[in-house]
Amino acid sequence: MNVPLRLLGALAIVAVGTLIVTGAPVVAKDSQTLAPVPGRPPAPDFDLKDPDGKAVRLADYRGRPLIVNFWATWCPPCREEMPSMQRAHAAVSKEGIGLIAINVGEDADTVAQFLSQVPVDFPLPLDESSAVVTSWPVRGLPTTFVLDPEGRLAYVATGGREWDDRVLLDLVRGLKQ
Amino acid sequence: MGFLKSALWALPLWAICALVGADQVVGTDPEAGLPFWAWEDGALEIRLVQRLPDQTRAFFIGRGFSSAAADRVARSCVFQAIMRNRAQGGQTPVLGIDLTDWRLDAGAGVRALVSKDVWDAEWVAAGESEAARIAFRWSLFPTTQELRGGDYNWGMISLGVPPGTRLDLMLSWTIDAEPRGAVLRGLTCAPEEILEPKQE
Numbered sequence: 001m002n003v004p005l006r007l008l009g010a011l012a013i014v015a016v017g018t019l020i021v022t023g024a025p026v027v028a029k030d031s032q033t034l035a036p037v038p039g040r041p042p043a044p045d046f047d048l049k050d051p052d053g054k055a056v057r058l059a060d061y062r063g064r065p066l067i068v069n070f071w072a073t074w075c076p077p078c079r080e081e082m083p084s085m086q087r088a089h090a091a092v093s094k095e096g097i098g099l100i101a102i103n104v105g106e107d108a109d110t111v112a113q114f115l116s117q118v119p120v121d122f123p124l125p126l127d128e129s130s131a132v133v134t135s136w137p138v139r140g141l142p143t144t145f146v147l148d149p150e151g152r153l154a155y156v157a158t159g160g161r162e163w164d165d166r167v168l169l170d171l172v173r174g175l176k177q
Numbered sequence: 178m179g180f181l182k183s184a185l186w187a188l189p190l191w192a193i194c195a196l197v198g199a200d201q202v203v204g205t206d207p208e209a210g211l212p213f214w215a216w217e218d219g220a221l222e223i224r225l226v227q228r229l230p231d232q233t234r235a236f237f238i239g240r241g242f243s244s245a246a247a248d249r250v251a252r253s254c255v256f257q258a259i260m261r262n263r264a265q266g267g268q269t270p271v272l273g274i275d276l277t278d279w280r281l282d283a284g285a286g287v288r289a290l291v292s293k294d295v296w297d298a299e300w301v302a303a304g305e306s307e308a309a310r311i312a313f314r315w316s317l318f319p320t321t322q323e324l325r326g327g328d329y330n331w332g333m334i335s336l337g338v339p340p341g342t343r344l345d346l347m348l349s350w351t352i353d354a355e356p357r358g359a360v361l362r363g364l365t366c367a368p369e370e371i372l373e374p375k376q377e
Contacts, residue, residue: 033265072315074240076322077331105311130311140330141317158322159261159329 032165034146034155043068043147044135048125051108051115053067056125058151065154065175067163068145069101070127070138073114077160078142086120087164097172100125104133104141111133148175194295199341199362209257210298214361216348220264220326221357223348225256227367228333240312250313253291254336254366258318261329272324273351280338281364291337293317304306340369 047057058066069085071078082101089099100123103111114152127133134144139158146155154175161168186248202215206226215224230251237247259286262272280287318332338344343365349358 021294033325035325035328071311074236074316077329104315129307130315133315139322140332141315147227157328158324159327159331161327 009012032161032167034157034161034168034171035077035149037145037153037156038153040148040154043145043153044132044150046125046127046132046135048102048127048132050109050123050125053108054123056100056123061100061147062151063177064096064098064099065149065172066098066100066151067144067172068147069099069142069144070104070133070136071142072104073106073110075141079114079118081142081160081163082118083122084161084163084165085122088169089122091164092169092172095173096176098141102127105130119170146172146175200276201359204364211367212365214346214364215345216361218357218358220262220270220327220352221350222259222261222263223350224258224259224261225334225346225361225364226259227365228255228257229367230255230369232284233333236316237309237313239308239334240316241309242300242313243303243305246303246309249299250296250335252369254338254342254364255333256336256364257331258334259329259331260318260324262321262326264326270353271351272328273354274319274322274324275349276318276320276334278349280347281338281344282347283338283342287347288337291335294321296335300332336366338366340366342366 021079037054043058045058047055050056055142067088073079085099085101093099101120103124106126106130107128108126111126114136115124137156139152142160144157144161144163148154155171163169182375183235202217204213204215206213206224209226209227211227213224213226215222217223233251233255234247235243237250238244242250246337260272260274262270264270276290277292279290281290282288296313296317297310300313317332318334319330324330336342336344336346343363345359346364348361349356351357
């Protein structure tokens with residue numbers, strides 16, 4: 001009789017302990033945040049072409065903050081955040097802040113077809129072989145980095161965001177020299 | 178507190194969750210119109226949405242896979258996984274996911290999920306195109322992932338059991354490197370829908 005009671009008591013202690021250990025942090029469901037990248041490593045270089053064959057080089061953006069998004073047409077959250085990226089681009093391009101979205105693994109026709117449905121006017125370079133995305137610290141799509149004017153990775157967002165959110169854009173603006 | 182933590186490590190993670198009576202959430206995903214199983218624990222949200230085998234077949238054929246390869250994946254019990262760190266702030270807590278630690282029990286012993294690497298080796302051996310393999314790699318949930326506040330990721334996971342199988346899935350994750358776990362019970366792989374001719 002004592003053994004089951006002791007076992008029950010031990011289990012109760014463990015259960016209470018678990019509740020303490022797993023105490024829920026304060027959460028906000030639709031929080032919009034960017035995570036700082038520790039140490040701000042330099043962004044891996046790239047030299048790609050957009051669907052029209054125009055060159056898009058990372059080096060051309062040196063000296064100003066740059067938002068670099070990795071995406072694919074078949075990725076629902078990537079598609080979902082595109083219109084907000086266009087609005088963000090419209091809001092910050094005059095301030096000298098760049099925005100490009102690198103397509104992963106698809107060809108020019110596929111991206112052109114997407115553009116006919118979701119028109120954007122920022123560069124969409126093609127990383128057909130996925131060589132660029134694998135050289136960046138990307139685990140899934142979409143992932144977006146914010147580079148500082150020195151070309152270093154300052155912030156990262158894994159998963160989609162509403163990019164025209166002032167909170168996010170102010171973080172990007174804060175990188176201006 | 179030290180004693181409590183020691184006691185906790187002595188038990189399997191899913192047993193701990195069963196002890197505290199935490200509930201899983203089951204419902205119908207409004208976008209997919211298919212059943213989902215979810216677990217929420219503070220900052221963490223894990224949601225697994227059924228994928229019909231035909232959905233998966235169509236997706237991978239559309240990405241350049243042969244129909245035989247697409248069929249192999251489609252019949253391996255694929256779920257759409259969405260994992261989210263709902264915490265506010267870009268720094269803490271950090272949610273860590275390692276799918277190699279997840280286990281499933283469909284009544285024939287505990288086993289691991291089918292990993293990206295296992296699939297990729299199969300695609301190489303079968304001569305599937307590089308473009309198809311790239312799409313496959315990026316459409317599966319990353320094997321390991323760290324999500325900071327506000328981050329989420331999504332992607333497919335394949336459990337490697339036949340369509341219609343009912344199983345328990347033992348989840349594990351870390352919050353600021355501290356291990357946690359849960360069991361999703363009664364998870365059901367989408368059945369292979371075969372349309373029978375109607376009899377008049």
